[in-house]
Amino acid sequence: MNNLKQNITSIARKTAIALLVVSSVSGSALAAGDHLEGAPEAKHVDWSWAGVFGTFDRAQLQRGYQVYKEVCANCHAMDLVKFRNLSQSGGPEFSEAAVKVLAAEYEIEDGPDAEGEMFIRPREPKDSMPAPFANNNAAKASNGGALPPDLSLIAKARGHYSFKDLFMGRDGLTGGTNYIYNLLTGYVDEVPEYILENDHHVNEMGKEADPNFTEQHFELGDSNFNHFYEGYKIAMAAPLFEDSVEYTDGTAATLEQQAEDVASFLIWAAEPKMEIRKSIGIKVLLYLIILAGLMYAVKRRIWENVRH
Amino acid sequence: MSGHSTYVPKSDAGKWLEERLPIISLMHSAAVSMPNPRNLNYWWVFGGIAMFMLIVQIVTGIILAMHYTPHADMAFNSVEHIMRDVNWGWMLRYTHANGASMFFIAVYIHILRGMYYGSYKAPREVLWLLGMLIYLLMMATGFMGYVLPWGQMSFWGATVITNFFEVVPFIGDDIRTLLWGGFAVDNPTLNRFFSLHYLLPFVILGVVVLHIWALHVPGSNNPLGIEPKTKQDTMSFHPYFTMKDLYAIVLFAIVLFYFVFFNPNFMGHPDNYIPANSLVTPAHIVPEWYYLPFYAILRSIPDKLGGVVGMFGAILIMFVVPWLDTSKVRSAKFRPAYRIFFWIFVFNGILLGYFGQVSTTDDFLGIHGVTNLLVSRISTIYYFGFFIVILPVLGLIEKTKPLPNSISEAVLGVEGAAEEAALLAAAEAKA
Incomplete structure (x- = not known):
C-alpha cells in the first residue's frame, strides 16, 4: 500500500517536472514571440507601404527583385508570380520591354509542338519565375533535407496579425515583413550567451525538482543560429551579407537595406493588388460615410414627429 | 403572412396577379405595412444587417464559385488566381472572407439582444428555434467555406473537426468516413464540402423566410418586453424601420469595408497562406474566431466524448432557452x-x-x-x-420591477399618451 502511494507520488512528481520542462524548454525557451532575457528585440521597420495611404517605393521593389533574383532564387521558387506582374501598376513597374528581357534570361520547357516533340524556349512575360529545382525531392536533396519554401506568399504566411495593427491604422501585413527583416538580419555565428544562461536556469530548476533530472543543452548541430527563428535553429545559412548584391541604382547594399528591400518585394509578391485595394478603399469608405450622413438625415426627418 | 396588409392593387395587371398569386400583398405586409413597436432601439437593427450580410455572402460566393476549382491539387492556386488575375477577384474574396466574420458578429449581437430582452418567450418560441437553426446552419457553412482555400488551417481544421464525429457511439467511424469520402481528409472531402457550401446558404435563405414569417405572426418584441396594445404603440415598418435599418446597414458596411480594404487578413490565419500538407501539422490548430468559445469548452473537458458532447451541447442548449x-x-x-x-x-x-x-x-x-x-x-x-x-x-x-401599462405610456408618459390618442382619434374621424 505504502509502495503504491510512493509510486503515485513519484509519477505525479515526474509528470510535474515533465510539464515544467516542457513549458520552460519548448514553451518559453524555444517558442518565437516569447522573449528570453538578454535576447535582442525584434525591430519594427517603418515600411513605406504600411498604413491607409501607404504605397510601395518602386525603386525599393526593383532592388528587392534584384536581391530575390540574385540570392533567394538560387534555392526558392516563386511559382505564383509571373514575369508580367513585374510591369503591372502597383508593383516594381519595370517597363514591358525590360520585363521581356528579364524573362528571356531563363528557359522553360514547352510543347508538344506539331511534331509532338517537347522543346525548350526562352521564358516570356506570361511565364512564372523559374524554380531552382525540378521538384521538392530535388530541392530537399540539395539542401540537407530541408525544403526551401516557395516565396510567393511567404510574407503573408509568416507573422501574426495583431490588435495593434487594427488600432494603429497599420496594414495587417507588417507582421510578416517584420519577421522576414528580422530573420534575414538575425543570424549570428556563435550560440549567444542568453541561450546558455537559459539552459543553465532550466537545468537548475529541473535538478531542484528532481535529482535524477537529465540536463538539457542547446545543440546547434548542422543548423544555423538565428535570434528570430522559432527554436533558434534554422537550416538556411545566412543568405545576405553586406554587399551580397551590387545595386544597379547605386544604393549602398548594407545588410539592413537588402533585408528591407527584399521583404518589401516579398509582400508585393504576396499581395500584388495592395495599392489598388487601398486607393479604392479610401473612395469606398468616403462614399459610405457620406451616404451614412445622408441616411441619418432622412431617418431623422422621417422620425421627426415620432417620440420613441 | 398574417394579414396586416393594406395593399390594394391599382393597376389591372396588379389586380390580375393579386387574384392568382397574392405575392405583392404578402411582401407589402412583410416590409411595408407591418406594425412594429415604436420604441425599438438600435439593438433591433442587427436582424436586417444579418439579412444584408447573407445576401452579400451569396452574391460574392456565386461569383467566386465561377473562378474556383474544387480539387485538392488546384484549389489553393485557384484562390490565388482569383486574388491575382481575376478582375476585382481580390475584392470579392476579401469581401466574402471578411463578410463571413461580419455576418457572425451581426448574428451574435442579434442572438444576445434576443436573450437580453427575452424575445424568445411565448409566443415567439418558434421564431427563436428557427433563428437557432439558421445559426447552426451558418456554423456548418462557415466551417466548410474555410476548408475550400485548402491551406494548412483549412486542411487541419477539417481534420480536427471531422474527427469529432468519431466519438458518436456505434456509427461514429461510418459518419466520419462519409464526411471524408474516404479514410482521411482528401479530394473527395473538398468536393463534398464545396457542394454543401454552395447548397447550405440557400437552405439558410429558406429558413430566413420562415424566420420572418414567424416574426410577422406575433410581431417584434421590444425593449420593454410588453405587447403593443393599441395602434398608438406601433409604427408601420415602412418608412420608419426600413429607413432606420438602411442607415444601420450603411454604418455596418463601413466596418465591413474597413476590414476588406485596409486589414483584410486580420480575421484570418497566416498558416492558411501555406498550401495544405498532410505531412506537416501546424504548431497550433486554431479554428475561426466565431467557433473559439465552443472550442474552449471542448478543450476544457478532460474526456474526448465528454468534450464533443459539451461543445455541441453548448450550441444545442440554446434551442431550449424558451423553456428553461x-x-x-x-x-x-x-x-x-x-x-x-x-x-x-x-x-x-x-x-x-x-x-x-x-x-x-x-x-x-x-x-x-x-x-x-x-x-x-x-x-x-x-x-x-x-x-x-x-x-x-x-x-x-x-423580484422584478413593475411593468408599464403600455408602450406609448412608457414613451410619452400617461398624459402625453392620452393627448396623442385624442389627436389620432380626431385625425381618424376627419378622414
Whole structure:
C-alpha cells in the first residue's frame, strides 16, 4: 500500500517536472514571440507601404527583385508570380520591354509542338519565375533535407496579425515583413550567451525538482543560429551579407537595406493588388460615410414627429 | 403572412396577379405595412444587417464559385488566381472572407439582444428555434467555406473537426468516413464540402423566410418586453424601420469595408497562406474566431466524448432557452438580477473565446499557478450553469420591477399618451 502511494507520488512528481520542462524548454525557451532575457528585440521597420495611404517605393521593389533574383532564387521558387506582374501598376513597374528581357534570361520547357516533340524556349512575360529545382525531392536533396519554401506568399504566411495593427491604422501585413527583416538580419555565428544562461536556469530548476533530472543543452548541430527563428535553429545559412548584391541604382547594399528591400518585394509578391485595394478603399469608405450622413438625415426627418 | 396588409392593387395587371398569386400583398405586409413597436432601439437593427450580410455572402460566393476549382491539387492556386488575375477577384474574396466574420458578429449581437430582452418567450418560441437553426446552419457553412482555400488551417481544421464525429457511439467511424469520402481528409472531402457550401446558404435563405414569417405572426418584441396594445404603440415598418435599418446597414458596411480594404487578413490565419500538407501539422490548430468559445469548452473537458458532447451541447442548449427561462417578465430592463447574470454571460463568452486560442497550460494572464485550463473550466461551468440553473431558478425567485401599462405610456408618459390618442382619434374621424 505504502509502495503504491510512493509510486503515485513519484509519477505525479515526474509528470510535474515533465510539464515544467516542457513549458520552460519548448514553451518559453524555444517558442518565437516569447522573449528570453538578454535576447535582442525584434525591430519594427517603418515600411513605406504600411498604413491607409501607404504605397510601395518602386525603386525599393526593383532592388528587392534584384536581391530575390540574385540570392533567394538560387534555392526558392516563386511559382505564383509571373514575369508580367513585374510591369503591372502597383508593383516594381519595370517597363514591358525590360520585363521581356528579364524573362528571356531563363528557359522553360514547352510543347508538344506539331511534331509532338517537347522543346525548350526562352521564358516570356506570361511565364512564372523559374524554380531552382525540378521538384521538392530535388530541392530537399540539395539542401540537407530541408525544403526551401516557395516565396510567393511567404510574407503573408509568416507573422501574426495583431490588435495593434487594427488600432494603429497599420496594414495587417507588417507582421510578416517584420519577421522576414528580422530573420534575414538575425543570424549570428556563435550560440549567444542568453541561450546558455537559459539552459543553465532550466537545468537548475529541473535538478531542484528532481535529482535524477537529465540536463538539457542547446545543440546547434548542422543548423544555423538565428535570434528570430522559432527554436533558434534554422537550416538556411545566412543568405545576405553586406554587399551580397551590387545595386544597379547605386544604393549602398548594407545588410539592413537588402533585408528591407527584399521583404518589401516579398509582400508585393504576396499581395500584388495592395495599392489598388487601398486607393479604392479610401473612395469606398468616403462614399459610405457620406451616404451614412445622408441616411441619418432622412431617418431623422422621417422620425421627426415620432417620440420613441 | 398574417394579414396586416393594406395593399390594394391599382393597376389591372396588379389586380390580375393579386387574384392568382397574392405575392405583392404578402411582401407589402412583410416590409411595408407591418406594425412594429415604436420604441425599438438600435439593438433591433442587427436582424436586417444579418439579412444584408447573407445576401452579400451569396452574391460574392456565386461569383467566386465561377473562378474556383474544387480539387485538392488546384484549389489553393485557384484562390490565388482569383486574388491575382481575376478582375476585382481580390475584392470579392476579401469581401466574402471578411463578410463571413461580419455576418457572425451581426448574428451574435442579434442572438444576445434576443436573450437580453427575452424575445424568445411565448409566443415567439418558434421564431427563436428557427433563428437557432439558421445559426447552426451558418456554423456548418462557415466551417466548410474555410476548408475550400485548402491551406494548412483549412486542411487541419477539417481534420480536427471531422474527427469529432468519431466519438458518436456505434456509427461514429461510418459518419466520419462519409464526411471524408474516404479514410482521411482528401479530394473527395473538398468536393463534398464545396457542394454543401454552395447548397447550405440557400437552405439558410429558406429558413430566413420562415424566420420572418414567424416574426410577422406575433410581431417584434421590444425593449420593454410588453405587447403593443393599441395602434398608438406601433409604427408601420415602412418608412420608419426600413429607413432606420438602411442607415444601420450603411454604418455596418463601413466596418465591413474597413476590414476588406485596409486589414483584410486580420480575421484570418497566416498558416492558411501555406498550401495544405498532410505531412506537416501546424504548431497550433486554431479554428475561426466565431467557433473559439465552443472550442474552449471542448478543450476544457478532460474526456474526448465528454468534450464533443459539451461543445455541441453548448450550441444545442440554446434551442431550449424558451423553456428553461421561467420568468414571466421578458425584458432585462425589469429584471435587475438577470441583467447582471446576462452581462457576466456575455463577458464569460468573450473569455471562452480567448481560451479557445491560447495554450491551456500557460498561466492565466500571467498569474502564477492559475492555468488557462483551470479558468476555462470555471467559464464552461458558468456557461452551462447560466442555462441550466440561473435561467430556471432566477425566474422563480427574482423580484422584478413593475411593468408599464403600455408602450406609448412608457414613451410619452400617461398624459402625453392620452393627448396623442385624442389627436389620432380626431385625425381618424376627419378622414
